[in-house]
Amino acid sequence: MSHHTYKKIEITGSSELGSDDAINNAINTASKTVKNMDWFEVIETRGHIANGGVKHWQVTIKVGFRLEG
Amino acid sequence: MSHHTYKKIEITGSSELGSDDAINNAINTASKTVKNMDWFEVIETRGHIANGGVKHWQVTIKVGFRLEG
Amino acid sequence: MSHHTYKKIEITGSSELGSDDAINNAINTASKTVKNMDWFEVIETRGHIANGGVKHWQVTIKVGFRLEG
Amino acid sequence: MSHHTYKKIEITGSSELGSDDAINNAINTASKTVKNMDWFEVIETRGHIANGGVKHWQVTIKVGFRLEG
Amino acid sequence: MSHHTYKKIEITGSSELGSDDAINNAINTASKTVKNMDWFEVIETRGHIANGGVKHWQVTIKVGFRLEG
Amino acid sequence: MSHHTYKKIEITGSSELGSDDAINNAINTASKTVKNMDWFEVIETRGHIANGGVKHWQVTIKVGFRLEG
Amino acid sequence: MSHHTYKKIEITGSSELGSDDAINNAINTASKTVKNMDWFEVIETRGHIANGGVKHWQVTIKVGFRLEG
Amino acid sequence: MSHHTYKKIEITGSSELGSDDAINNAINTASKTVKNMDWFEVIETRGHIANGGVKHWQVTIKVGFRLEG
Amino acid sequence: MSHHTYKKIEITGSSELGSDDAINNAINTASKTVKNMDWFEVIETRGHIANGGVKHWQVTIKVGFRLEG
Amino acid sequence: MSHHTYKKIEITGSSELGSDDAINNAINTASKTVKNMDWFEVIETRGHIANGGVKHWQVTIKVGFRLEG
Amino acid sequence: MSHHTYKKIEITGSSELGSDDAINNAINTASKTVKNMDWFEVIETRGHIANGGVKHWQVTIKVGFRLEG
Amino acid sequence: MSHHTYKKIEITGSSELGSDDAINNAINTASKTVKNMDWFEVIETRGHIANGGVKHWQVTIKVGFRLEG
Numbered sequence: 053m054s055h056h057t058y059k060k061i062e063i064t065g066s067s068e069l070g071s072d073d074a075i076n077n078a079i080n081t082a083s084k085t086v087k088n089m090d091w092f093e094v095i096e097t098r099g100h101i102a103n104g105g106v107k108h109w110q111v112t113i114k115v116g117f118r119l120e121g
Numbered sequence: 122m123s124h125h126t127y128k129k130i131e132i133t134g135s136s137e138l139g140s141d142d143a144i145n146n147a148i149n150t151a152s153k154t155v156k157n158m159d160w161f162e163v164i165e166t167r168g169h170i171a172n173g174g175v176k177h178w179q180v181t182i183k184v185g186f187r188l189e190g
Numbered sequence: 191m192s193h194h195t196y197k198k199i200e201i202t203g204s205s206e207l208g209s210d211d212a213i214n215n216a217i218n219t220a221s222k223t224v225k226n227m228d229w230f231e232v233i234e235t236r237g238h239i240a241n242g243g244v245k246h247w248q249v250t251i252k253v254g255f256r257l258e259g
Numbered sequence: 260m261s262h263h264t265y266k267k268i269e270i271t272g273s274s275e276l277g278s279d280d281a282i283n284n285a286i287n288t289a290s291k292t293v294k295n296m297d298w299f300e301v302i303e304t305r306g307h308i309a310n311g312g313v314k315h316w317q318v319t320i321k322v323g324f325r326l327e328g
Numbered sequence: 329m330s331h332h333t334y335k336k337i338e339i340t341g342s343s344e345l346g347s348d349d350a351i352n353n354a355i356n357t358a359s360k361t362v363k364n365m366d367w368f369e370v371i372e373t374r375g376h377i378a379n380g381g382v383k384h385w386q387v388t389i390k391v392g393f394r395l396e397g
Numbered sequence: 398m399s400h401h402t403y404k405k406i407e408i409t410g411s412s413e414l415g416s417d418d419a420i421n422n423a424i425n426t427a428s429k430t431v432k433n434m435d436w437f438e439v440i441e442t443r444g445h446i447a448n449g450g451v452k453h454w455q456v457t458i459k460v461g462f463r464l465e466g
Numbered sequence: 467m468s469h470h471t472y473k474k475i476e477i478t479g480s481s482e483l484g485s486d487d488a489i490n491n492a493i494n495t496a497s498k499t500v501k502n503m504d505w506f507e508v509i510e511t512r513g514h515i516a517n518g519g520v521k522h523w524q525v526t527i528k529v530g531f532r533l534e535g
Numbered sequence: 536m537s538h539h540t541y542k543k544i545e546i547t548g549s550s551e552l553g554s555d556d557a558i559n560n561a562i563n564t565a566s567k568t569v570k571n572m573d574w575f576e577v578i579e580t581r582g583h584i585a586n587g588g589v590k591h592w593q594v595t596i597k598v599g600f601r602l603e604g
Numbered sequence: 605m606s607h608h609t610y611k612k613i614e615i616t617g618s619s620e621l622g623s624d625d626a627i628n629n630a631i632n633t634a635s636k637t638v639k640n641m642d643w644f645e646v647i648e649t650r651g652h653i654a655n656g657g658v659k660h661w662q663v664t665i666k667v668g669f670r671l672e673g
Numbered sequence: 674m675s676h677h678t679y680k681k682i683e684i685t686g687s688s689e690l691g692s693d694d695a696i697n698n699a700i701n702t703a704s705k706t707v708k709n710m711d712w713f714e715v716i717e718t719r720g721h722i723a724n725g726g727v728k729h730w731q732v733t734i735k736v737g738f739r740l741e742g
Numbered sequence: 743m744s745h746h747t748y749k750k751i752e753i754t755g756s757s758e759l760g761s762d763d764a765i766n767n768a769i770n771t772a773s774k775t776v777k778n779m780d781w782f783e784v785i786e787t788r789g790h791i792a793n794g795g796v797k798h799w800q801v802t803i804k805v806g807f808r809l810e811g
Numbered sequence: 812m813s814h815h816t817y818k819k820i821e822i823t824g825s826s827e828l829g830s831d832d833a834i835n836n837a838i839n840t841a842s843k844t845v846k847n848m849d850w851f852e853v854i855e856t857r858g859h860i861a862n863g864g865v866k867h868w869q870v871t872i873k874v875g876f877r878l879e880g
Binding site for chain 1: 209210213214217218221222227228229230231232253
Binding site for chain 12: 751752753754755756757767768771772802
């Protein structure tokens with residue numbers, strides 16, 4: 053239980069629906085190649101604008117996952 | 122009207138639904154013991170991951186409330 | 191295509207519905223006087239509290255738009 | 260009452276008297292062209308030195324004002 | 329003398345006179361319920377605007393006080 | 398399991414032995430009055446100097462504890 | 467000489483040549499509509515990548531100019 | 536077009552010629568193993584000194600590239 | 605000697621002994637899969653609390669290693 | 674006129690009167706040994722508390738002065 | 743007792759033993775030429791890696807000392 | 812080889828040619844009085860504007876040099 057080591061990677065997800073959905077999309081894509089993902093932290097929220105509103109959301113998160121050691 | 126003094130406390134709420142709901146949960150729990158809450162500021166958004174998605178959201182906020190002086 | 195110059199302005203939108211909606215409201219109001227808006231970045235999320243919950247959300251964003259040069 | 264949108268601008272005022280006076284001078288000059296100014300936030304305090312003391316103070320503030328929408 | 333433990337709280341004071349006075353007001357109000365206050369650090373200076381000048385100042389400070397242990 | 402709310406407080410511990418010991422002292426003192434302490438984050442490490450070395454260490458941490466709610 | 471008030475705006479310039487040139491392009495475009503520009507501060511340097519190198523540079527600066535009061 | 540996910544990595548390039556060239560060197564080396572690189576952001580500029588001048592420049596950047604999902 | 609390119613990764617190590625030991629554990633685990641590690645920078649120190657003291661330390665570091673180019 | 678080089682030093686002044694006076698005291702003391710002081714920037718404002726008010730103010734500033742080259 | 747002025751210098755110490763020892767080494771070296779050193783603040787902790795562990799620690803601190811005025 | 816102690820000073824150089832040249836000028840001037848300069852880190856890039864372009868560049872760096880102990 054002691055001595056776990058984690059690695060953090062930084063990924064940016066996008067969505068046309070909202071900021072929470074962009075986070076879920078980023079995690080979902082990463083889960084296809086990264087195992088043991090444990091937590092995330094939001095780094096930056098931004099997006100593109102069209103027709104007087106948000107066209108799509110882009111949220112950058114750090115994801116921590118356990119290294120198998 | 123002048124001379125109001127406010128105190129800020131830092132609390133972390135959680136939710137399985139989304140980041141906004143985690144904030145509402147934090148405020149709702151705090152309201153049971155803190156009076157005169159006036160405003161909040163988001164400090165950090167993070168959460169835990171399970172099954173390739175967000176399992177629950179954790180949002181840390183500062184809450185300002187008026188001290189009765 | 192080279193040499194585009196952008197200006198960023200800082201605006202704060204509000205909503206009773208949620209943080210994403212406050213951003214859309216800010217962009218919608220700004221679009222009435224600002225042309226060529228291209229992207230936004232969230233600077234700060236805060237709000238007012240009433241009755242043990244969020245009364246309205248206030249989100250400050252920077253909006254970038256292309257200067258016609 | 261909902262849906263107010265605010266814009267923030269960044270201005271630097273100066274004074275030979277002190278840091279608070281530099282803020283008042285900045286706001287006073289801005290009020291000649293900007294309506295509906297509501298609040299300010301101090302960003303940076305600096306100044307020039309002469310004869311072993313402060314010659315004049317320069318304080319940079321952000322000023323928020325309501326956009327008429 | 330060794331092993332003192334301090335707690336820091338964050339409070340916001342206000343004044344119509346100036347930024348230093350807002351700090352003194354915050355400390356004065358807090359002193360009615362908090363003992364052993366030792367030092368403060370300024371976190372943020374802001375305020376409201378009316379009639380082309382500062383209407384009242386709001387200064388947020390952290391105050392450190394010794395825990396009796 | 399969902400909906401836990403945490404509060405964070407900021408405390409400063411000291412020690413003549415080292416920076417880690419100052420953290421343990423801070424937590425030990427706080428544990429006499431605060432229940433359910435769960436995690437800490439280091440905010441600042443400083444100290445006083447005497448005779449060409451560190452006389453005592455002062456480490457400021459944030460401590461998170463679960464609100465019973 | 468006392469009481470000058472300055473406004474700062476935030477602009478992003480681009481160039482295919484380098485980061486310094488992107489700054490000059492931003493200032494040159496802004497100078498067509500803004501008078502009395504006095505100084506700039508670099509906020510962020512970024513750019514787009516193509517063919518294993520920088521395709522064009524994007525530098526965001528703040529520009530201060532004197533308000534005629 | 537929606538749902539693109541990007542990963543950011545942090546790399547440090549060096550050059551004897553200048554800061555822009557150090558960025559190009561970093562991107563060029565990374566392009567040998569990383570596909571779909573899209574943009575970069577400068578994080579830190581530093582370097583070593585010899586003979587009263589800069590001996591070589593070291594610039595740390597974040598590089599974003601599209602994950603194939 | 606010129607043109608070395610480095611990559612930085614972010615890892616979190618843990619230890620029951622102390623903050624320095626958590627750093628050594630993180631580096632030791634990473635060294636099993638990463639070659640040419642050259643330096644580290646501490647990003648964050650935190651940990652879990654039990655029985656009025658630190659149960660285990662968690663230190664997040666960035667590690668720089670030379671890319672073979 | 675080109676090629677001026679400046680050095681910045683960091684000093685902390687104190688005063689029983691107010692924050693502006695602490696800055697003037699710092700500059701006045703430094704002027705006894707440092708020539709060509711040109712500008713200052715406020716880094717931190719803090720102070721000690723006694724009897725429910727500010728006992729003395731401590732303001733840390735950076736002071737820039739021209740190196741004679 | 744009022745009006746003390748302090749100067750802060752920034753120094754980096756190193757040690758093969760640990761981060762606390764690097765701080766003590768920095769202070770010990772500085773004490774040979776600087777009088778009246780009063781306190782320190784940790785700015786950055788980093789180090790070099792060899793053989794899967796920390797080879798030596800490098801800690802940058804600010805040291806405050808009283809100017810004799 | 813162990814126990815080296817370094818001091819960092821903060822200097823601002825200027826140039827009419829570009830940002831890299833301003834850094835070289837700062838280092839060159841400092842090298843006339845400071846020995847054993849080893850590395851630099853860029854803190855801030857700014858400059859003055861004239862005639863719709865950069866008149867001269869001002870870059871503030873920290874320079875680290877080995878203390879002879």
